[in-house]
Amino acid sequence: MPRILRILSGRPSTSASPRNRIREGGVTAKSAMVDTRDFINFDDIDENGPQSYSRTFEISPSELERFEFADIGPVSISANARKGEVPGEYVVDGSAKFAADLACSRCVEPYPFASSSAFNLRFEPRPKAPQNEEGEIEIPPDELDVEFYSERSIPLRELALEQIQLSIPMKPLCDDNCLGLCPQCGANRNRETCTCEESIVDDRWGALSEIRQAIKKRES
Numbered sequence: 001m002p003r004i005l006r007i008l009s010g011r012p013s014t015s016a017s018p019r020n021r022i023r024e025g026g027v028t029a030k031s032a033m034v035d036t037r038d039f040i041n042f043d044d045i046d047e048n049g050p051q052s053y054s055r056t057f058e059i060s061p062s063e064l065e066r067f068e069f070a071d072i073g074p075v076s077i078s079a080n081a082r083k084g085e086v087p088g089e090y091v092v093d094g095s096a097k098f099a100a101d102l103a104c105s106r107c108v109e110p111y112p113f114a115s116s117s118a119f120n121l122r123f124e125p126r127p128k129a130p131q132n133e134e135g136e137i138e139i140p141p142d143e144l145d146v147e148f149y150s151e152r153s154i155p156l157r158e159l160a161l162e163q164i165q166l167s168i169p170m171k172p173l174c175d176d177n178c179l180g181l182c183p184q185c186g187a188n189r190n191r192e193t194c195t196c197e198e199s200i201v202d203d204r205w206g207a208l209s210e211i212r213q214a215i216k217k218r219e220s
């Protein structure tokens with residue numbers, strides 16, 4: 001056996017990863033042939049009845065308004081859209097799935113996070129009236145889950161982004177018991193013990209002895 005082949009066969013992981021990448025690419029191309037629509041189109045629903053969509057989007061962490069994303073994988077979204085009960089209303093049911101690396105809000109270390117969430121949205125035409133004195137549109141309390149549209153097509157990518165934003169925790173934690181960073185030296189307390197806490201105590205005693213000395217001076 002030539003030497004180079006022996007080296008390659010000794011490293012199964014390096015030869016496996018490009019093959020996986022090719023397979024993934026094949027799946028994406030296949031599903032793209034089935035459905036390439038980027039938008040939920042309300043006119044299409046009016047004409048042809050309920051529609052189903054299934055897309056996978058590549059999202060970069062910079063597109064999200066949350067700084068906690070260290071990295072994010074492809075986001076799969078599937079949705080069924082149909083006419084609602086009220087004229088001009090459309091109902092969209094679906095689910096979104098993704099995996100990401102989130103930065104822990106205590107220790108800042110990235111940790112794996114996966115989410116699969118279902119959504120149920122109602123789209124209604126953006127109301128022209130009534131408006132209050134500030135010119136804001138008043139929305140009845142029971143319609144807070146409604147999204148108002150002015151364009152009759154909804155980008156699926158925007159829906160996917162919205163679902164990502166909604167599904168990540170307000171304060172991501174690598175572990176509920178994460179000890180966080182030492183506020184003084186920045187050491188990750190999950191991994192190392194620093195001596196800062198002791199010196200805080202020392203400082204407190206120091207302050208106390210200064211007071212004692214001040215009292216002594218006054219007494220003498």
Ligand SMILES: [Zn+2]
Pocket residue numbers: 104105106107108109173174175178179180
């Ligand atoms: Zn943490």
Ligand SMILES: [Zn+2]
Pocket residue numbers: 182183184185186187194195196197
């Ligand atoms: Zn410390």
